Structures are given as C-alpha cells and as structure tokens.
Amino acid sequence: MTITLSSLMSKYEPKKLADYTTFNLKTLTVIHGYPQGTLTRPLLLVGPAGSGKTQLAKLLAAEVIPDMTPYDIRFVDAAEDPSAKAIKSIGQTVHTFARNSQNLRVVILDEAHEFTAQAMASLKGLMTKFPSLDKGVFFILTTNHLSGISDPVRDRCLILEVPATTVDDVLPMACRVLDGEGIAYAFEDLRTALTKDSSGLATFRDMWGVIEDIITRRSMP
Numbered sequence: 001m002t003i004t005l006s007s008l009m010s011k012y013e014p015k016k017l018a019d020y021t022t023f024n025l026k027t028l029t030v031i032h033g034y035p036q037g038t039l040t041r042p043l044l045l046v047g048p049a050g051s052g053k054t055q056l057a058k059l060l061a062a063e064v065i066p067d068m069t070p071y072d073i074r075f076v077d078a079a080e081d082p083s084a085k086a087i088k089s090i091g092q093t094v095h096t097f098a099r100n101s102q103n104l105r106v107v108i109l110d111e112a113h114e115f116t117a118q119a120m121a122s123l124k125g126l127m128t129k130f131p132s133l134d135k136g137v138f139f140i141l142t143t144n145h146l147s148g149i150s151d152p153v154r155d156r157c158l159i160l161e162v163p164a165t166t167v168d169d170v171l172p173m174a175c176r177v178l179d180g181e182g183i184a185y186a187f188e189d190l191r192t193a194l195t196k197d198s199s200g201l202a203t204f205r206d207m208w209g210v211i212e213d214i215i216t217r218r219s220m221p
C-alpha cells in the first residue's frame with residue numbers, strides 16, 4: 001500500500017493540546033491558562049507562517065472546557081471572507097444556545113489581518129459585547145501581520161507570539177513519523193535534510209516536505 005502524505009499528516013498531527021509540543025514557556029502558560037480558567041480574554045496568536053497558529057487555535061478551542069463540542073466552535077477564514085458581513089453573521093448567530101454545560105462558544109478568526117476596516121470595526125463591537133470567556137464567547141484570532149489588526153481589537157486581546165519553529169522543534173515529530181511507519185533513516189542525515197540554512201529555523205511544513213521526499217525515494221524502483 002502506498003503511504004500518502006495526507007494520510008500521514010492526519011495520523012501524526014497533534015490531536016490534543018498535550019500533543020502540541022513547544023519549548024516556549026509563555027506559550028505553555030497560555031495553553032494551560034485558558035482551560036484552567038485563569039485567562040479569559042480573547043486570544044490573538046501572532047507568528048510567522050507555519051509556526052502552528054491555526055493548529056494551536058483549533059486544539060485550544062476543543063479543550064478550553066471539558067465538554068466543548070464541535071458544534072460550539074466556529075471557524076472563520078478571513079482570507080476567504082474579509083467583509084463586515086462575515087462578522088455580522090457571527091453576531092447574529094452567536095447568541096444561540098451552546099451544547100456544552102457552560103454555554104460557551106468559540107469563534108476562531110483565522111488570518112484576521114485580512115478583515116476590512118469595516119469588518120474590524122464590527123469585530124470591535126462584537127468583542128465589546130463579549131469581552132471575556134465568562135460572557136459566553138471565546139475569540140481566538142490568528143495572524144502573521146500584527147499591524148493588520150486594528151488597535152481597538154488588539155487592545156481587547158491577550159497577544160501571544162508564537163515563535164518560528166526550529167530544527168529541534170520539528171525533529172522529534174519527523175522521527176516519530178518515520179519510526180511509526182517503520183522507515184529506516186540516519187538521524188544526522190534527517191537533521192541535515194531539515195536544516196534549510198544556518199538560521200536553524202525549520203517549519204513543520206518543511207518537515208512534511210522532507211518526509212514526502214523520503215517516502216517518494218523509498219518507493220522508487
């Protein structure tokens with residue numbers, strides 16, 4: 001049977017917040033602060049492409065309270081619909097009763113810098129109505145351009161900088177995938193393949209590219 005990259009990704013990608021590995025203390029504090037109830041403000045995840053913002057937003061949404069359900073999580077990609085209408089539609093439906101015991105909904109606004117000025121203004125209004133988790137809505141915004149988020153929206157959020165990942169961050173995951181699939185490799189060669197340049201930075205997307213190369217080479221006659 002041929003292994004496809006997408007099947008590997010769904011098999012090995014973090015399924016739980018606990019699977020989300022990071023060496024960053026601030027990130028860890030925030031990841032645990034929301035489920036513990038010590039943090040309640042809207043969360044704005046800022047970081048370079050591929051640092052894991054969208055992934056983290058989804059994992060945190062699912063575990064922010066113990067009985068969160070997928071029906072109570074709304075995912076909005078601002079790149080797809082940056083209009084004020086997108087925010088308005090959230091405002092109109094977010095009041096409906098949630099299916100969890102705390103009557104909490106999560107709204108993920110992915111690539112939030114894409115929102116138009118008018119959408120940002122509507123979002124400010126909505127966040128004023130629901131300023132914290134205990135008011136019934138948990139907003140999680142992601143962006144790689146902090147300057148694209150309006151000041152009033154930024155001010156209402158806890159800003160978490162998700163740092164660029166390094167070879168050391170992605171290497172354990174690459175090993176886990178290859179070990180799990182019984183694919184032999186030399187550790188140092190793998191490290192070299194994951195190292196793009198002298199910066200030591202490497203994204204999980206780069207890692208999947210390297211895995212794909214290894215699988216492709218292996219299936220060549």
Ligand SMILES: Nc1ncnc2c1ncn2[C@@H]1O[C@H](COP(=O)(O)OP(=O)(O)OP(=O)(O)O)[C@@H](O)[C@H]1O
Binds near residue numbers: 022047051054056142
């Ligand atoms: N801590 C992690 N452990 C394992 N895999 C991760 C981790 N963080 C991210 N990934 C994987 O890396 C890939 C990119 O992550 P994601 O899409 O969340 O990045 P992003 O910061 O939202 O990027 P962009 O700015 O391009 O939207 C995904 O396949 C994701 O599953």
Ligand SMILES: [Mg+2]
Binds near residue numbers: 054055110
């Ligand atoms: Mg993203």
